[in-house]
Amino acid sequence: MEQSLYEKVGGEEAINKVVDYFYNDLVLKDDTVNQFFENTDMEKQISHQAKFISFALGGPNQYSGQSMAKAHGGMNLQPNHFQAIANHLHDALAHFGVNEADIDQALSKVASLKDDILYK
Secondary structure (H helix, E strand, O other): OOOOHHHHHOHHHHHHHHHHHHHHHHHHHOOOOHHHHOOOOHHHHHHHHHHHHHHHOOOOOOOOOOOHHHHOOOOOOOHHHHHHHHHHHHHHHHHOOOOHHHHHHHHHHHHOOHHHHOOO
16 A cells, blocks of 8 residues: 555654744745744644644644635735745755655645635
């Protein structure tokens, strides 16, 4: 039986490390997108995002947050913001040794949410 992408990247522990690196070492240092997190409880955001990414990669469904459209409402995110986040996710996964084919699969799942995130 083929492993899910969640299992391939190392499960919950690995996802937690990726998400922590994603925010603290990439997103929050990027002036293109860091302003969207100025008033955010980052501990809660990181936990929430780890659950979402785990679910998106085929792991257990622990995600109980808002819909993507509702969560991004009022932010008016533009394509360059979405691309910056996608690039940071790519780099965070690569940093932890995930191969390009698996990263592409993960980014395809993220790209499928684009219409629910942009221009809200």
